Amino acid sequence: MFESGSTNKGEITKMRSKSVVKMLTFLTVVGIVTFWGTQVNSQTVNTFIEAIEVKSPKPPTTPETYDGPQTVKALMYAFDTAYNQKYSKARVMALCEDDVVYSSELAVSGEIDARYSRVEWLQMLLQRGITIENFDDYKIYLSKRHTLAFLEDNPDLQKIGFLDMPLMEDREAYKVAYINKLVHDKVQKSLKQVERLKAQIERSEKQLERAKEQSNLKQLNQTQAKLENAKKQLEEIKRRLKGVQEALERRQKPASPSEQPNRHIRKRSPYPPL
Secondary structure: EEEEOOOOHHOOOOOOOOHHHHOOOOOEEEEEOOOOOOOEOOOEEEEEEEEEEEEEOOOOOOOOOOOOOOHHHHHHHHHEEEEEHHHEEEEEEEHHHHOOOOOOOOEEOOHHHHHHOOOHHHHHHHHHOOOOOOHHHHHHHHHHHHHHHHHHOOHHHHHHHHHHOOOOOOOHHHHHHHHHHHHHHHHHHHHHHHHHHHHHHHHHHHHHHHHHHHHOHHHHHHHHHHHHHHHHHHHHHHHHHHHHHHHHHHHHHHOOOOOOOOOOOOOOOOOOOO
């Protein structure tokens, strides 16, 4: 079966294909993005869906949150067995007018690993400052490989810059651009969270002052707790944003002569084996 998840109800009800609608009732929806006016072979793309199929529950020993090292080896040790056990395949679709559907389906291991090594994929994300804090993060970031495969397998979508991806003939460059886009999207989402938390803190501080004036002890304690929680969240998000910024700055710095690889020497891969 496909695990249920958050959906854009208004758009899903507009899907004309009965088979697609039936399938969606069994999906874990990793992400839904709606596009209006996007043309693919004269078709308008109404809805984009990333979903992953569940085959069995993850092991009960899988941590809900993760505070260990942000390394490929440590993350795979914590989550990879659960990921392989719980999920069987991922499906990516672009639903268009007149029942036109672009679709891709690949197994979460084997097929997709042959195209994009999960070790290298995770390493590329970590090198850009992305942090994986829980099993859902691990699932989402690994499933993004399926979206990249979907884009690569549908040249019509590439030509129109679907998902704001630039058209590139070199597949390796296209993969790097997609990874960079994931990082950019994460940063933008975090910046919006920062603004929301700042507004929440400002409201809580005003409520705190009113509670003090009214000598309302219960409201004072509740507001104080909310304020402290919002401040902690804000500091954590700022810490992660700083980590991404520092990682990107390190990548932009030119390597010193001693760090540049010797073209005549074949170096071992920097990525740990699976």
